[in-house]
Amino acid sequence: MPSLERYQRKLDYSYAPGLFPTMEALLKRPETVRRVLVAEKAAGEGIEKLRALCAEKAIRMETADRVLRNLSGKENCFSAAVVRKENRPLTGDRHVVLHHISDHGNLGTIMRTALGLGIRDLAVIRPAADMWDPHVIRASMGAAFSLNLREYPDFDAYLEDCGDRPLYPFMLTSSVSLEEGSMRAGNRFALIFGNEGTGLPEAFAALGQPVRIPQTADVDSLNLSIAAAIGMYAFTRAVEQKARRKGENTDGE
Amino acid sequence: MPSLERYQRKLDYSYAPGLFPTMEALLKRPETVRRVLVAEKAAGEGIEKLRALCAEKAIRMETADRVLRNLSGKENCFSAAVVRKENRPLTGDRHVVLHHISDHGNLGTIMRTALGLGIRDLAVIRPAADMWDPHVIRASMGAAFSLNLREYPDFDAYLEDCGDRPLYPFMLTSSVSLEEGSMRAGNRFALIFGNEGTGLPEAFAALGQPVRIPQTADVDSLNLSIAAAIGMYAFTRAVEQKARRKGENTDGE
Numbered sequence: 398m399p400s401l402e403r404y405q406r407k408l409d410y411s412y413a414p415g416l417f418p419t420m421e422a423l424l425k426r427p428e429t430v431r432r433v434l435v436a437e438k439a440a441g442e443g444i445e446k447l448r449a450l451c452a453e454k455a456i457r458m459e460t461a462d463r464v465l466r467n468l469s470g471k472e473n474c475f476s477a478a479v480v481r482k483e484n485r486p487l488t489g490d491r492h493v494v495l496h497h498i499s500d501h502g503n504l505g506t507i508m509r510t511a512l513g514l515g516i517r518d519l520a521v522i523r524p525a526a527d528m529w530d531p532h533v534i535r536a537s538m539g540a541a542f543s544l545n546l547r548e549y550p551d552f553d554a555y556l557e558d559c560g561d562r563p564l565y566p567f568m569l570t571s572s573v574s575l576e577e578g579s580m581r582a583g584n585r586f587a588l589i590f591g592n593e594g595t596g597l598p599e600a601f602a603a604l605g606q607p608v609r610i611p612q613t614a615d616v617d618s619l620n621l622s623i624a625a626a627i628g629m630y631a632f633t634r635a636v637e638q639k640a641r642r643k644g645e646n647t648d649g650e
Numbered sequence: 651m652p653s654l655e656r657y658q659r660k661l662d663y664s665y666a667p668g669l670f671p672t673m674e675a676l677l678k679r680p681e682t683v684r685r686v687l688v689a690e691k692a693a694g695e696g697i698e699k700l701r702a703l704c705a706e707k708a709i710r711m712e713t714a715d716r717v718l719r720n721l722s723g724k725e726n727c728f729s730a731a732v733v734r735k736e737n738r739p740l741t742g743d744r745h746v747v748l749h750h751i752s753d754h755g756n757l758g759t760i761m762r763t764a765l766g767l768g769i770r771d772l773a774v775i776r777p778a779a780d781m782w783d784p785h786v787i788r789a790s791m792g793a794a795f796s797l798n799l800r801e802y803p804d805f806d807a808y809l810e811d812c813g814d815r816p817l818y819p820f821m822l823t824s825s826v827s828l829e830e831g832s833m834r835a836g837n838r839f840a841l842i843f844g845n846e847g848t849g850l851p852e853a854f855a856a857l858g859q860p861v862r863i864p865q866t867a868d869v870d871s872l873n874l875s876i877a878a879a880i881g882m883y884a885f886t887r888a889v890e891q892k893a894r895r896k897g898e899n900t901d902g903e
Contacts, residue, residue, distance in 0.1 A: 510872060
């Protein structure tokens with residue numbers, strides 16, 4: 398195997414830095430793990446668990462202090478998985494679509510929140526932050542390995558692939574509140590969020606049912622990962638509430 | 651006035667770094683602003699607006715490149731307000747209480763979210779991240795100057811001051827979902843969140859009505875600022891929904 402390079406977008410592999418993300422890569426997508434890197438001084442229960450998993454799955458484990466130092470920046474990082482990048486098909490009913498998102502931390506946090514709330518398909522519309530950047534994988538706490546992640550060159554490509562579902566662009570200019578919008582929704586939806594600074598272009602108002610998170614005039618807007626979390630919570634709750642009511646009605650028949 | 655020091659918790663003043671936080675300090679709490687610092691090369695509309703505000707409020711503006719460099723870390727920072735710290739009384743009905751929170755970014759983001767969702771009182775129970783740290787003020791985007799912020803030495807001190815309201819500790823071990831809990835709530839409440847790594851101590855289960863944010867087994871937990879946002883959204887929505895229904899019923903009488 399050729400020697401490992403500092404991460405760049407054009408590489409066909411990336412790094413999952415940190416014990417937890419390394420473990421998640423090994424548990425959820427072992428077929429994409431090329432090898433596991435550990436620091437020479439790394440020790441402890443976690444590292445032993447990694448070692449056992451690598452042995453079980455016949456994945457090479459090696460010491461690579463220089464690569465780990467480059468990866469970690471300020472924080473310590475005693476292990477990393479080297480993973481093959483994938484552009485996975487979006488197979489679920491519930492999508493989150495991030496249009497021109499630019500912050501690594503937001504992208505990783507949104508991945509983790511989506512997984513926690515039961516949304517397993519996430520599309521990123523380019524130009525955007527690189528969803529395979531090691532900072533994103535780290536911020537996702539390894540959620541990146543449990544989700545279907547797919548990049549699209551533009552929004553039309555997403556529409557062509559998945560546009561047959563109700564679309565909900567999140568826009569501060571919408572007159573329909575998140576509550577109203579989510580109450581009407583079924584279990585098949587795409588929640589669409591725009592860039593941190595500029596939001597979605599006005600043209601998105603003509604797509605599907607735009608919704609607005611009610612907020613006071615005291616803030617300019619909510620942080621993107623916060624807005625996405627509130628949106629995902631409201632939609633997943635509304636769908637489950639409906640399913641429950643339907644169940645209750647059937648019980649009563 | 652004595653020369654400015656690098657920020658430390660024991661100082662009776664702090665810094666609001668960045669144009670937007672500086673502006674918020676001047677607009678919302680001008681009486682706490684001791685002076686405004688600008689970089690020698692700072693120029694543009696924003697800086698001119700600061701200059702006009704300072705003139706209007708008779709607040710000294712001075713160049714202080716060294717202090718600004720110390721404040722800004724990696725990011726550029728062309729202005730900062732020097733602000734007197736305050737421990738403000740909590741006067742509102744809706745409280746967010748953060749118990750032993752440790753991350754500056756989370757604390758600032760929670761401030762911004764609270765303000766956006768209409769919760770204006772925030773208590774921090776020590777030991778905890780310093781709510782006056784310049785990183786927190788920056789992450790809050792200046793929301794710190796619109797909220798009532800108060801530190802308590804321990805949770806008992808909070809209870810003594812504000813314990814006469816229904817308490818909702820957020821705990822993964824609770825059997826009551828956020829939805830159920832928030833539906834029963836009135837407009838007077840305290841939402842209590844624990845430390846990023848360890849959550850709330852088990853003893854909090856005996857306080858008020860513990861609630862749980864429903865989440866899949868795929869994640870360990872949600873990020874704290876995400877959990878707090880979802881909690882605040884659910885409670886503020888439930889209260890407003892109730893108020894609306896009451897209004898509708900009254901209309902019908």
